[in-house]
Amino acid sequence: MRVAAIYDIHANYSALEAVLAEIKKNDVDRVVVGGDLAWGPEPRQVMDCLMDYKEEFTFIRGNVDREVPYRYGKEKGLDDFTAELNHWCADQLTEEQLKFLKGLPEKVILNIDGLGEILFVHGSPRSDEEAIRIDTPENEILPMIEGVPQDIIVCGHTHIQFDRTVGGKRIINAGSVGLQSRANGACWALFGPNVELNVTTYDTKMATERILKSNAPFKEDFADHYLNPPYEGP
Template identity: 35%
Template sequence: MKMLVISDIHGNMKALETAMEIPHDEVICLGDLVDYGPSPKEVIDFMMENNIPVIRGNHDNAVATGIDCGCSYEIKHLSIATRDYTKDQLNDRQLDFLKNLPVKIEKKCRGGRVLFTHGSPRSFYEYIKPQTPDAEVQEMLEGVEADLLVVGHSHIPMTRNIGNITIVNPGSAGQPRDGIPRASCAVLDTDSMDFEVYRLEYDMDSVTDKIRERMPHCDELITILENAGVNKKEN
């Protein structure tokens, strides 16, 4: 079974459409459908209409509940500015969808047990990055019973092993932050547990045009998209 794993769409419908073109049998989204991008309504509607399982990200939670998203100081102003725009775009049904998203999904696959989360298994605010010390990650994994942990949140593709658990990250479809300005997603083979990351060209100009049109005071978002987040520390 080929499972398309997408994460951190952030209102970028064009990147989502491009990722969905990858051949797959099923899809799962690791969260953060909203904030930063010009098309949050379209992204949420797509998930609902196609019955795609979605995990609650910190930005989904912030939009739905008003609780702080936990962004770093360097980018918080953009998060706040785009959140006002996002909430103005959404109706009660879409907000309820975000509010009721689960914080994790567990699956028993032929290849082993898989746990899907947005951040770490204990909090969607916590990052597991390539450089996160093993000791810190081990604390985050306490009590986890899985062969494979699939996370998002950092916007950086990754594969690493901690003890008997393999941790993978598909990167961000809509807001990559690793200096490569192409949509990032992955396909998980649930039989072999192989995990392949894809980097996809998409019509970024149409997205930046929408940002200029709909979010005129957020030009910095265009720079982040075009440079894939260099100089921006956290999301």
């Protein structure tokens, strides 16, 4: 089995479209959508698209998939930007889409040719909002992965791709499809029989023009991010 992992789409429809087209060109048996689907400027377009694949793809939950449908705000300690966007994104989605996000599982385990069992999570094996970064010290990662029986762990959440070995476990960050740092394109990963970290370029100028014409809050910030991906992740 060959598996494509697409993480942190963050409601960037142009990036999702480009990655799905690229995946179709590869011989992929399964797509794992690694969470953080609808927090960003085009939540409805992204969810309408993903719902076409709800039986075919395997979905896990990211932190914003938990926050958006329950409209988390300042009472949860979130900043104004995140709180406003959570509310706006929830307002764009259908009841069915909100219900879908609420029901996502936290992790999935797949057996992949040449690699064996892989654990897919969003943040870390113990939390959807715990960050494993490209430069997180090993002693901080060790307690996060304690007790995981699989030799390979795939994560996202921190929006920068990496492939590290910590405490005998290979930890791979698939990067972000829609809100990437340190890459000029939509990031994703392919598993089986090897591990490939991919970057699919797409027309960021056109993507930016479209969201700037929309009524998405903070659209200028997202546009700037697409055109000038920052070096540091969130």
